[in-house]
Amino acid sequence: MDKQNLFAGIPEVLDERKFAHGGNRRRMAEMAGCAVEDILDFSANVNPLGPPPWLGQVVGQALQEVDAYPDPECARLIMAASERYKVWPTQVAAGNGASELLFAIAGLKGFRQAVIPSPTYVDYARSCRVHRLPVVEPPLTDDFTVDFPSMGTLLATPSLVFLCSPNNPTGTLVPANDLREVAAMFPQSTFVVDESFAEFLPEDADRLTRDRPSNVITVLSLTKSYAIPGLRLGLVFADPDVILRIRHNMSAWSVNTLAQRVGERCLKDTAYLAETREQTRLLRESLASGLRQVPGIKVLPGTANYLFCRMDRVGRDAAFLQERLLMEHRIGIRLCGNYTGLDDNWFRVAVRGREDNERLIRAMEAVAGTARAPLVRRARRTPALMIQGTSSNAGKSVLAAAFCRILLQDGFDVAPFKAQNMSLNSYVTDQGGEMGRAQVTQAMACRLNPDVRMNPVLLKPGSDTGSQVIVMGRPVGNMNVREYVEYKPRAWEAVKAAYDSLANEHDVMVLEGAGSPAEVNLKHHDIVNMAMADYAGAKVLLTGDIDRGGVFASIVGTMSLLTARERNLVEGYVINRFRGDASLLDPAFGQMFERTGKPVLGTVPYIHGLGLPEEDSVSFKEGFRPEADKLPEDQCVDIVVLNLPRISNFNDIDPLHAEPDVRVRVASDARDVGTPDAVIIPGSKSTVPDMRALKGTGMAAVLRELAEGRTRIVGICGGFQMLGRIVDDPFGLESETTRVEGFDLLPVQTTLAPEKTLTRTFGTHSASGHGVHGYEIHHGHTEPLSGELRVALRDNAGEPLGYMRPDGRVLGTYLHGLFDADPFRRWFIDQLRMDKGLSPLETVQTSFGLEDALDHLASVVREAVDMASVYRALGLSGGCTQASLFRRMGG
Numbered sequence: 001m002d003k004q005n006l007f008a009g010i011p012e013v014l015d016e017r018k019f020a021h022g023g024n025r026r027r028m029a030e031m032a033g034c035a036v037e038d039i040l041d042f043s044a045n046v047n048p049l050g051p052p053p054w055l056g057q058v059v060g061q062a063l064q065e066v067d068a069y070p071d072p073e074c075a076r077l078i079m080a081a082s083e084r085y086k087v088w089p090t091q092v093a094a095g096n097g098a099s100e101l102l103f104a105i106a107g108l109k110g111f112r113q114a115v116i117p118s119p120t121y122v123d124y125a126r127s128c129r130v131h132r133l134p135v136v137e138p139p140l141t142d143d144f145t146v147d148f149p150s151m152g153t154l155l156a157t158p159s160l161v162f163l164c165s166p167n168n169p170t171g172t173l174v175p176a177n178d179l180r181e182v183a184a185m186f187p188q189s190t191f192v193v194d195e196s197f198a199e200f201l202p203e204d205a206d207r208l209t210r211d212r213p214s215n216v217i218t219v220l221s222l223t224k225s226y227a228i229p230g231l232r233l234g235l236v237f238a239d240p241d242v243i244l245r246i247r248h249n250m251s252a253w254s255v256n257t258l259a260q261r262v263g264e265r266c267l268k269d270t271a272y273l274a275e276t277r278e279q280t281r282l283l284r285e286s287l288a289s290g291l292r293q294v295p296g297i298k299v300l301p302g303t304a305n306y307l308f309c310r311m312d313r314v315g316r317d318a319a320f321l322q323e324r325l326l327m328e329h330r331i332g333i334r335l336c337g338n339y340t341g342l343d344d345n346w347f348r349v350a351v352r353g354r355e356d357n358e359r360l361i362r363a364m365e366a367v368a369g370t371a372r373a374p375l376v377r378r379a380r381r382t383p384a385l386m387i388q389g390t391s392s393n394a395g396k397s398v399l400a401a402a403f404c405r406i407l408l409q410d411g412f413d414v415a416p417f418k419a420q421n422m423s424l425n426s427y428v429t430d431q432g433g434e435m436g437r438a439q440v441t442q443a444m445a446c447r448l449n450p451d452v453r454m455n456p457v458l459l460k461p462g463s464d465t466g467s468q469v470i471v472m473g474r475p476v477g478n479m480n481v482r483e484y485v486e487y488k489p490r491a492w493e494a495v496k497a498a499y500d501s502l503a504n505e506h507d508v509m510v511l512e513g514a515g516s517p518a519e520v521n522l523k524h525h526d527i528v529n530m531a532m533a534d535y536a537g538a539k540v541l542l543t544g545d546i547d548r549g550g551v552f553a554s555i556v557g558t559m560s561l562l563t564a565r566e567r568n569l570v571e572g573y574v575i576n577r578f579r580g581d582a583s584l585l586d587p588a589f590g591q592m593f594e595r596t597g598k599p600v601l602g603t604v605p606y607i608h609g610l611g612l613p614e615e616d617s618v619s620f621k622e623g624f625r626p627e628a629d630k631l632p633e634d635q636c637v638d639i640v641v642l643n644l645p646r647i648s649n650f651n652d653i654d655p656l657h658a659e660p661d662v663r664v665r666v667a668s669d670a671r672d673v674g675t676p677d678a679v680i681i682p683g684s685k686s687t688v689p690d691m692r693a694l695k696g697t698g699m700a701a702v703l704r705e706l707a708e709g710r711t712r713i714v715g716i717c718g719g720f721q722m723l724g725r726i727v728d729d730p731f732g733l734e735s736e737t738t739r740v741e742g743f744d745l746l747p748v749q750t751t752l753a754p755e756k757t758l759t760r761t762f763g764t765h766s767a768s769g770h771g772v773h774g775y776e777i778h779h780g781h782t783e784p785l786s787g788e789l790r791v792a793l794r795d796n797a798g799e800p801l802g803y804m805r806p807d808g809r810v811l812g813t814y815l816h817g818l819f820d821a822d823p824f825r826r827w828f829i830d831q832l833r834m835d836k837g838l839s840p841l842e843t844v845q846t847s848f849g850l851e852d853a854l855d856h857l858a859s860v861v862r863e864a865v866d867m868a869s870v871y872r873a874l875g876l877s878g879g880c881t882q883a884s885l886f887r888r889m890g891g
Contacts (some may be wrong), residue, residue, distance in 0.1 A: 001869070004012075004735065011827070012625075013545045017191050022089050022243065024043075025039045025041050026761065027331070027410075028041070028043075028270060028332045030325055031283065031326060031327075032327055032330055033480070033774060034330055035644075038330050039330055039331075039332055040329075040330060040331045040332070040352075040356060040359060040360070041350075042331060042332060042333050042334070042349040042350045042352065042356075042360055043332045043333055043334040043348075043349075043350065044229070044349065044350060045168075045197070045224060045304070045305050045306040045348075045350045045351075046224060046227045046229055046305075046357075047224065047226060047276055047280070047305065047352075048279065048280060048283055048305060048351050048352045048353050049223055049227065049272075049275065049276055049279055049280075050110040050227050050563065050565055050639040050744065051226065051227045051228055051563060051564060052226060052227075052266070052269055052563075053520065053523055053524075053562075053563050054265060054269075054520070054561075055228070055262065055563065055564070056559075056560050056561065056562060056563065056564065056567070057560055057561055058261055058262050058265050059258055059261075059262065059290075060560050061261065062257055062258045062261035062262070062675055063220035063258070063385045065257045066257055067257075068257075069253055070253050070255060070256050070257040070260060071211075071257075071260065072095040072252050072253055074255050074260055074809070076260065076264050077094050077096060077260045077263045077264050077267075078092050078093070078257070078268075080263070080267040080268060081235050081263075081823070083267075083268055084267040084268070084642045085209045085210055086210050086235065087209065087210055087237060088240070088621035090240040090243065090475050091237055091238060091239065091240060091243060091244045091615060092235060092237055092243065093235070093236050093238075093246055093247050093250075094233065094234070094235055094236075094255045094260070094263070094558055095234045095235075095236065095250060095254055095255065096232045096233070096234070096235075096254040096255055096256075097122055097221065097223060097229075097232035097233060097234045098194065098196050098219050098220070098221040098223075098234035099127075099234070100232075100234065100250065100254060100671075101219050101234050101235075101236045101246065102123055102127050102162075102192075102194070102219060103123075103130065103249075104246045104247075104249035104250045105127075105132075105192055105217060105219070105236070105249075106124075106127035106128045106130070106131045106133060106250040107131045107248055108160065108190070108242075108245055108246070108249070110158060111133065111158050111160040111189075111190070112134070112157050112158050112159065112163075112393070113133065113134045113135070113159050113160075114128040114134065114136070114159065114160045114162065115136050115137045115138065115150070115151065115152075115154050115155065115159045115161045115189075115339075116128075116135060116136070116137050116161075116162045117138050117139070117140055117146045117147070117162075117197075118137040118138070118139065118140065118339065118340035118341050118852065119140065119144075119165065119169065119170065119336070119339035119340055119341045119342045120140075120162070120164045120167055120168065120170075120340075120591055121162075121164050121167075121168045121194065122338060122340075122752075124162040124164075124192075124194075125340070126138070128160070129780065130548060133160065136159075138150065138151055138154065139199075139338045139341050140167075140170070140172075140176075140341070143172070144170040144172045144300075144308075145172055145174075146163060146174055147193070148178065149205075150348065152739070155182070155185075155186040155189050156164070156186065156188070157188075157189075157601070158189060158396070159186045159188075159189040159204035160189070160190055161178070161189055161191045161192065161194060161296075162192045162194065162196065163189065163191060163192065163193050164193075164194040164196075164199065165193055165194070165195060165198065166197045166200070166201070166302075166303045166304040168194075168197065168306075168335050168348075169303040169306070169308050169342075169346070169348040170224075170308045170332065171300065171303050171304055171306065171308050172303070173303060173309070174193065174406070175206070175699050176206040176207065176208050176211075178791065179191060179193065179208065179216065179219060179862075180213055180216075183213040183215050183216050184213060186215075187215055189215065190215045190216070190217060190711070191215060191216045191217070191218075192217045192218075192219065193208050193214075193216060193217070193218045193219070194219045195207060195208065195209065195218055195219065195220050196219065196220065196224055196234075197221075197224060197225075197304035197305065197306075198220070198226065198304075199220075199224075199273060199276070199277075200276070200277060200280050200303070200304040200305050201224035201277070201303060201304070201306050202277065203274065204278065208237075208314060209237045209574055210237075212237060213854060214239050214254070214802050216238075217236060217237070217238040217242060217246075218236070218238070219234060219235070219236050219239040220234060220235045220236070220237070220266075221234045221236075222234065222263055222266050224305070225273065225276065226262075226266045226272070228262060228266075230493050231258060231259045231262055232259060232318075233255065233259045233262070233263045233266075234273050235507075241793065242291075242463075247597050252472075265864045269299075271524075275524075277486060278350055280304075280305050283351050283352070283353070283354065283357060284302055284305065284307065285350045286349055286354070286357065286842045287307060287349070287357040287360070287361070288301075288302065288307055289573070290357065290358070290361035291307065291309065291349075291360075291361060292366065293361075293365075294361070294364045294365055294404075295313070295314050295366050295368050296311060296313030296316065296368055297310075297311065297364065297368075298310040298601070302351075305350060305351045305462070305632055306348055306349065306350050306351060307345050307348065307349050307351065308336075308346070308348055309345050309346070309348065309349060310347075311344050311345050311346075311347065312345070313368075313401050313589075314703070317343075317345045317805060318333075318335055318336070318337070318344050318346060318347040319335060319337070319344045320345065321333070321347065321364070321367055321757040322335050324367045325360075325363055325364070325367060327565050328363075328366070328367075329359075329363040329366070329543045331359070331360060333347050333348070333349050334347060334348040334349070334350075335347050336348055347596075351700075371658065372526075377728060379749060379829075381503070381536070381537040382501070382503040382504070382506065382507070382508065382509055382536075383507070383508050383509070383874040383875055383876055384508070384509040384510075384511055384533075384536040384537060384538035384539070385403055385508070385509070385510050385511070385538060385539055385541065385800070385873075385874060386510075386511035386512070386513060386532070386536070386538035386539065386540045386541070387399045387400045387403070387510070387511070387512050387513065387532045387541055387543060387574075387868065388512075388513035388516075388517050388529055388530075388533070388540050388541070388543070389513060389515070389516060389538075389542070389543050389544065389545075390516055390518075390542065390543070390544040390545075390551070390554040390555055390558050391515065391516055391544075391545070391548075391554065392514075392516075393545070394543050394544055394545040394576060395543055395545055395576040395577060395604075396513060396514075396543060397438040397442070397512060398610065398612060398857065399443055399541075399543055399574065399576065399604070399861065400416060400418075400438075400510050400511070400512040400569055401416075401438075401441050401442045401445040401612065401854065401857065401859070402445075402854075402857045402858050402860075402861035402862075402872075403510050403859065404416055404442050404446045404510045405445040405446075405512065405854045405855065405858035406858045406861065406862050406867065407508050407862030408445065408446055408447060409858060412507045412876070413506045413507040413508070414448055414506060414507065414508045414509070414510060415444030415448060415453055415454065415502055415503075415505070415506040415508075415509055415510070416439050416443055416454050416498055416509075416510050416511075416512070417453075417455075417457065417498075417502060417503075417509055417510070417511045418436065418438065418439055418444070418454070418455050418511065418512040418513075418526040418528070419457060419499070419511075419514075419527050419528040419532045420456075420457040420458075420459065420491070420495070420514060421435075421436035421437050421439070421455050421457070421458050421459070421514065422458075422459040422460075422461065422467070422514065422684075423437070423438070423458070423459075423460070424460050424461065424646065424647065424648030424649070424685045425437045425438075425648060425649055425650060425651060426458060426460065426470075426648070426649065426777060427440045427450060427775065428758050428760055428775035428776070428777055429449070429450045429451065429452060429473065429760070430449065430760055431451075431452070431473070432473070432758045432759055432760070432778060433452035433472065433473020433474065433758070434452070434458060434470050434473050434474070434475075434758050435450060435451075435452045435454065435455040435458060435470075436455045436458055437649075437651055438455075438512070439454040439455040439512075441850065442454070442510065442512070443611055444850050445850075445858075451502070452472050452473035452498075452822065453472070453498040453499075453501055453502045454497075454498075454502065456471060456472050456491075456495050456497075456498035457469070457470070457471055457491050457494065457495060457527070457669075458470040458493050459484075460685055461646070461685065462478065462590055462646070462686050466478055466479060466480040466481070466724075467479065467484065468685075469484060469487065471491060472494055472495050472498065472592075473758075474871045475756055482532070485523050485525055488527060491527060492527045495527055495532070496535060498538060498880045499535070503536070507538065508874065509538070511532060511533070511536060511538055513528060513532070513540075514528045514799045514812070515529075515531040516527065516529075516558060517529035517530045517542075517558065517562060517566065518557070518558040518561035518562060520561060525635055530562070530566040533566075534565070534566075534569060538569070539569070539571040539575070539868075539870075539873040539874060540569045540570045540571060540576050541570075541571060541572060541601065541704050542555060542558065542559075542570055542572075542573050542574070542598075543573070543574040543575075543576050544573070544574075544575060544576065545576050545577050546575050546576065546577060546578050547576075547577035547578070547579065547606060551575060552588050552591075552592060553881075555573055555592065555596075556592060556595050556596060556665040559595075559596045567596075567598075570598055570871070571598070571869075571870075571873045572598050572599045572600060572601035573592070573598060573599070573600045573601065573604040574599060574600070574601060574602045574603075574604060574865060575602070575604065576604045577604065577605075577607075578603050578604065578605055578607045579605070579606045580608060582603040582605075582864075585600075585603060595735075599869075601865055601866045601869055601870065602861070602864045602865030602866055603649065603864055604860065604861055604864045604865070605860065607857065609629075609858075610853060610857065611658065611850070611852075611853035611856075612850060612853050612857065612886075629659050629660060630660055630661070630663065631661045633663065633847050634661045635663045635838065636662060636673075636890055637660060637661060637662055637663070637677040637678070637832040637833055637836060638663055638665065638676040638677050638678075638836075639653075639656060639663070639664050639665070639677060639678045639679075639680060639832075640664075640665050640666075640667045640673050640678070640679045640680070640829065640873075641653050641664060641665070641666050641667070641673070641682060642667060642668075642679065642681050642682065642694065642719075643666050643667060643668040643677075644681075644684045644690040644693070644694070644718075645689070645690055645773070646681065646684050646685040646686045646689065646690050647682055647683065647684060647685075647690075648683040648684060648685045648717075648718070648777075649682065649683040649716075649717065649777070649816050650682055650683075651787060652680075652682060652683070652716055652816055652817065652818060652819065653680065653682065653819075655819040655820055655825050656819055656825065656829070658824075659825070659829055660841075661829065661833070662829060662842055665855050665862075668697075669697060669887075670697050670698040670699045670701070670702045673699070673702050673706070674709065675704075675706070675709070675713065676711055676834040677711065677835060677836055678711060678712045678713070678714065678832055679703065679706060679711060679712075679713045679714070680713075680714045680715075680716065680719070681713070681715040681716070681717060681718075681719025681722055681723065682715070682716055682717075682718075683700075683716055683717035683718045683777075684717070684718030684719070685718075686718075686734050687722060687727060687734060687750075687752075688727060688729060688734040688740050689734060689735070690718065690722070691721075691722045691727070691740070691742065691743070692740075694722070697875070700743050703743055703745060704743065704744075707745050707809060707810055710835045710836075711754040712808075712809050712810070712811070712831070712832065712835070713745060713809065713810045713811070714810075714811050714812070714813075714818075715746075715811070715812040715813075716812075716814075716815070716816065716818060717776075717777065717778050717813075717814050717816060718778075718810070720746075720782065720802065720814060721742070721750040721778075721780075721782060721812075722742055722743055722744050723742065723743055723745045723746045723748070723812045724742040724743075724744070724745075724747075724748040724749060724750050724782060724812070725741070725742055725744045725746070725747055725749060725785060725808065726739060726740070726741065726742060726749040726750070727739075727740045727741075727742055727749075727750045728740075728749065728750065728751040728752065729752045730751065730752075731752065731753065731754055733752050733753075733754065733779060733789065735753065736801055739886065746789070746803060746804075746805065746812050747784065747785040747786035747788070748782050748783060748784050748785060748789070748803060748808055748812065749782065749783055749785055749791060750780055750782040751781060751782075751783075752779050752780035753779055753780045753781070754779065755779070755862075756773075756777070757774050757776050757777070757778050757779070757781075757814075758776070758777055759775065760773075760774075760775050761773065761774055761775060761776055761795055761801065761815055762795065762796050763793050763794050763795040763796060763801050763815070764794055764796075765792070765793050766790070766791055766792055766794065767792075767808060768823075768824060768827045768828075770823045770824035770827055771821055771823070772793060772801075772815060772817075772818060772819065772821050772824050773817060773820065773821055773825070774815045774816045774817025774818060774820060775815075775816050776814045776815065776816065777803060777816065779813050782803075782812075782814070784803055787804070788802045788805075788806055788810075789803045789804070789806075790806055791803060791804075792804040792811045792812070792813060793813055793815060798868070801813055801814065801815050802814065802815065826841075830842075
């Protein structure tokens with residue numbers, strides 16, 4: 001073809017292939033004989049990050065305006081554009097995508113020809129032909145740059161000159177200063193600069209949206225940079241009189257209300273654009289590096305979100321590559337033979353996400369015959385179910401435990417996982433690693449030993465703004481919020497490694513989220529909710545607590561704040577803690593389906609007396625509910641647990657509450673303590689501040705008075721340290737004061753230290769001779785100051801585990817789980833009974849364990865949830881797999 005060919009007057013029939021575009025997934029699917037969603041499309045250049053996370057929310061709000069015509073002036077959108085690009089509103093117009101603006105510009109009068117340096121975007125020539133404007137297509141240089149000197153004769157004729165920067169498909173730039181000089185030299189011509197992909201350039205790149213000669217028109221596409229091609233939105237920048245002429249060539253109301261509102265928000269979201277630039281650059285460089293390793297593929301340097309490539313293999317062109325990728329790998333690329341000056345050796349690929357890019361590289365290697373692995377389909381991921389909630393304390397932990405036990409009962413080798421847990425309620429594994437108690441309960445539901453991989457990141461708050469960060473069971477430091485956000489990429493790598501390792505060992509994974517997936521202030525660095533679900537390929541059940549009210553609004557609101565990709569991960573909803581006739585909820589379920597397209601898969605009733613440990617202190621601080629199976633109040637012992645501001649490991653009290661003759665009260669105020677049979681000071685994440693808080697409420701004085709009567713006082717871990725005479729803090733871990741006075745109920749001194757003791761412990765209670773077991777989590781050590789003290793417990797090596805007064809009425813120990821052992825717990829309670837004048841309950845044999853509670857929980861949830869749908873979503877048959885059978889048989 002003659003590249004200087006001048007197309008004359010009457011427009012010819014437009015060749016379909018000549019003006020074809022990428023992105024037609026339906027056509028690709030028809031050719032490949034597969035579903036549209038099976039196509040991985042590299043032929044259309046869209047932001048690899050996907051749409052901004054707020055898109056659904058803005059669209060939802062804009063839907064309230066669709067009963068009125070859109071603003072024909074696009075006033076709010078234009079004002080946002082003028083503020084963003086620092087131009088007057090009269091210098092901007094909006095269109096239904098950059099394509100509409102290009103067609104309107106091509107219809108401007110006063111030009112004898114269109115000059116389109118090629119190869120470049122095919123619609124420039126198409127739009128000019130529609131308007132009967134003759135087209136000249138001078139070639140680009142060998143390195144695909146615009147040869148302005150050779151175009152002097154053409155530009156001397158009044159021309160409409162179309163330039164693309166970065167150029168599509170080559171990715172090359174038109175230097176802005178060069179164009180300013182050329183525009184000044186040829187004032188009779190008008191230069192149209194298409195900057196549709198310029199938002200992917202560095203922020204300091206020289207652009208022509210503002211510092212623009214009067215004979216330059218700049219076009220900008222928002223659909224590519226913000227991944228909203230389905231909405232169609234473009235902007236044009238020019239002198240006011242030119243803007244009026246362009247608008248004259250456009251139809252009224254060309255930009256709909258949804259696009260206007262979304263565009264307005266786009267122009268204000270500079271953070272998303274900054275992340276886009278950085279991530280696209282990294283992804284582009286990685287993709288280019290991988291493609292260059294494929295024999296026969298030449299990759300040109302890129303500047304935007306696509307790469308321009310050539311097939312350099314004898315007997316093979318890019319059409320062959322396109323066909324093989326589509327038919328064998330369901331991957332679409334953009335063949336560039338329909339660009340003027342190019343043949344079918346050239347092709348273009350978009351920059352997509354990391355996994356998609358890797359899939360393209362591997363597919364190209366397969367076509368080239370250099371595949372790194374046998375050409376077999378990648379084994380599917382371990383099926384994964386994830387429980388997320390509309391809020392904290394919505395029942396995620398309990399439901400995750402229920403599904404763990406249900407899957408176990410149905411023969412699957414299942415394991416729990418929570419990427420990041422924020423809780424002061426922790427546990428020490430047999431290997432000496434620290435993890436959240438909720439995942440310990442879930443491990444028990446799976447009949448597995450707790451493993452720190454099940455909870456690779458644990459945050460233990462020490463203040464309102466900072467936490468101790470524990471990764472893979474070991475503390476890595478104390479961090480404030482900003483420091484932890486900076487650390488999160490490293491934490492995320494640990495999370496992924498832990499999940500992959502655990503998932504490789506089991507048939508099914510049950511994941512738990514944290515808080516809500518719609519916490520928009522946290523989503524950009526999320527590692528525990530939708531980011532984790534996406535990584536695991538998990539099917540998400542979104543649960544809401546109907547007992548607290550507003551469950552339907554919270555579910556619909558959560559869905560509206562999720563991105564389209566995140567919404568696709570949600571399989572359905574579970575309504576939790578319902579009291580009453582579930583059929584009364586059916587009308588609401590229908591409305592929820594209409595609004596969100598997702599079904600309610602179950603309504604779980606409120607389960608009284610569940611008997612499982614709570615994940616966090618919310619329920620603990622609300623107090624222990626009296627159970628119907630308790631003995632009469634006058635036949636029970638009264639135990640008060642002090643409510644510490646930074647209470648930790650409050651599950652130490654659960655075994656006592658499980659006894660029929662024990663009533664547990666939580667006291668925050670000294671006036672509420674009364675004269676109980678026992679007071680327990682539980683563990684604390686920050687001993688010194690909590691001890692000072694108790695002193696401030698008058699609690700210390702009350703404890704001293706009670707210790708002189710018949711009340712027994714027990715301090716566990718931090719509570720043990722508070723009972724002593726002195727707490728030394730030489731490293732300033734909890735206080736600026738080196739030495740702090742304790743309650744002086746035990747003559748002991750504690751010295752805090754940075755090193756953390758983490759150990760599983762077994763021992764014996766000295767007075768009763770009963771065995772005890774549990775774990776230690778504490779900083780520092782405690783030593784006696786008086787020879788009158790007695791050793792209350794010893795570990796199996798004979799070392800002291802705690803101390804008590806000679807009368808045995810005040811006891812302190814570092815052993816969490818002190819009351820878990822049934823014989824010792826019963827002995828302790830009977831001592832309280834006898835102090836009170838009651839006889840021991842020798843016939844009571846309460847066994848504190850979770851097996852019965854977990855089976856009961858599983859039976860309730862199985863009855864309430866559509867398990868058939870859950871199994872179908874997971875691709876499971878509802879029975880044991882061959883792999884799990886093999887493992888269970890010892891294979």
